Amino acid sequence: MARLLLTGGAGFIGSHTALVLLEAGHEVVVLDDFRNSSPKALERVQELSGRSLDLVAGSLGDPATLERAFGGGLYSRGGAIDAVIHFAGLKAVGESVRHPLLYWDVNVNGSRLLLEAMDRAGCRTIVFSSSATLYGMPERTPIVETDAVRPINPYGHSKAAVERMLADLCETGADWRVASLRYFNPVGAHPSGRIGEDPEGIPNNLFPFVSQVAVGRRPELQVFGSDWPTHDGTGMRDYIHVMDLAEGHRAALDTLLREPPQLLTLNLGSGRGHSVLDVVRAFEIASGRSVPYRLVDRRPGDAAETVADPSLAAERLGWRTSRSLEDICRDGWAWQQANPSGYR
Numbered sequence: 466m467a468r469l470l471l472t473g474g475a476g477f478i479g480s481h482t483a484l485v486l487l488e489a490g491h492e493v494v495v496l497d498d499f500r501n502s503s504p505k506a507l508e509r510v511q512e513l514s515g516r517s518l519d520l521v522a523g524s525l526g527d528p529a530t531l532e533r534a535f536g537g538g539l540y541s542r543g544g545a546i547d548a549v550i551h552f553a554g555l556k557a558v559g560e561s562v563r564h565p566l567l568y569w570d571v572n573v574n575g576s577r578l579l580l581e582a583m584d585r586a587g588c589r590t591i592v593f594s595s596s597a598t599l600y601g602m603p604e605r606t607p608i609v610e611t612d613a614v615r616p617i618n619p620y621g622h623s624k625a626a627v628e629r630m631l632a633d634l635c636e637t638g639a640d641w642r643v644a645s646l647r648y649f650n651p652v653g654a655h656p657s658g659r660i661g662e663d664p665e666g667i668p669n670n671l672f673p674f675v676s677q678v679a680v681g682r683r684p685e686l687q688v689f690g691s692d693w694p695t696h697d698g699t700g701m702r703d704y705i706h707v708m709d710l711a712e713g714h715r716a717a718l719d720t721l722l723r724e725p726p727q728l729l730t731l732n733l734g735s736g737r738g739h740s741v742l743d744v745v746r747a748f749e750i751a752s753g754r755s756v757p758y759r760l761v762d763r764r765p766g767d768a769a770e771t772v773a774d775p776s777l778a779a780e781r782l783g784w785r786t787s788r789s790l791e792d793i794c795r796d797g798w799a800w801q802q803a804n805p806s807g808y809r
């Protein structure tokens with residue numbers, strides 16, 4: 466059992482991972498300023514697991530918040546942090562193009578401040594939320610970890626910069642244990658329908674958009690590009706159920722804490738691609754609702770197909786995905802139906 470700090474632990478992926486870690490018997494401390502999440506997610510995580518977690522409410526950019534997280538002793542049980550899972554950050558590609566300095570500040574500077582606080586506290590084990598976005602326009606698919614890192618937007622650059630910072634720390638000989646996990650497309654929800662993704666405003670990603678159309682919150686889905694070289698002309702992505710992803714974090718932590726200090730850089734994906742229209746059809750079957758859509762032009766910067774080769778994660782972590790597109794749609798729909806306005 467370890468005492469774990471989850472930055473951004475109230476968010477979509479963080480809340481599901483907090484649940485999996487509590488159920489595995491770990492102690493969980495969440496640091497979050499709720500800029501893109503709700504404290505209700507944490508209430509529900511505690512209700513589902515039957516266990517309590519500690520909360521340090523505040524921002525990564527605030528030194529006093531970091532001080533409290535690493536042993537200021539203000540939270541109930543106290544004790545040293547054994548490892549950090551670093552989810553906190555901004556993730557909207559379009560926003561990053563409009564406000565690049567915000568992304569360099571929150572994602573890169575925020576990570577630097579966190580790593581400094583960890584170093585001061587003598588905690589040198591971290592799992593970092595990286596992204597397949599850093600591969601940019603991949604030359605081939607499935608993508609392996611040694612393929613070129615060539616981000617095409619500030620969000621992707623911020624993830625690549627933090628990966629670089631972590632790799633540099635591993636070169637210092639100070640026994641850092643680091644896993645940079647490059648997520649493909651995290652979707653779905655906990656099967657209870659009690660926690661799930663709750664995007665503010667118009668969703669940036671396909672799944673929340675499709676479920677909001679199915680539930681009647683939005684009139685139709687726009688499908689960007691119908692002339693890609695794929696089986697039905699629409700773009701293909703590797704969708705990973707958020708519970709598979711949460712279990713991948715537990716496996717990465719177990720590996721880091723068990724093995725000698727190392728740097729792991731791993732794709733977390735299913736290894737299978739589904740087109741936009743595959744998703745629409747699977748969602749219609751799961752929900753029993755129709756999802757009206759309109760085919761429009763391609764968006765600049767999109768790729769035809771982005772699919773992970775997840776074999777290195779299978780080899781190093783003994784982990785692979787076990788949930789299907791049907792499971793993703795069923796669980797995502799259960800969440801959407803029970804919470805049509807998210808946590809609000």
Ligand SMILES: NC(=O)c1ccc[n+]([C@@H]2O[C@H](COP(=O)([O-])OP(=O)(O)OC[C@H]3O[C@@H](n4cnc5c(N)ncnc54)[C@H](O)[C@@H]3O)[C@@H](O)[C@H]2O)c1
Pocket residue numbers: 472473474475476477478479496497498499500501502503523524525526551552553554555556571575594595596597648649650651670
């Ligand atoms: N969801 C995806 O499609 C996806 C894909 C690849 C990588 N990622 C990465 O995974 C991580 C988690 O993503 P998510 O989908 O759960 O996002 P999310 O927005 O739901 O969660 C992020 C959490 O961090 C918090 N936060 C943000 N900045 C903070 C700060 N400076 N201080 C304290 N708290 C802060 C937010 O309030 C939120 O609770 C992010 O780093 C994201 O870039 C996400």
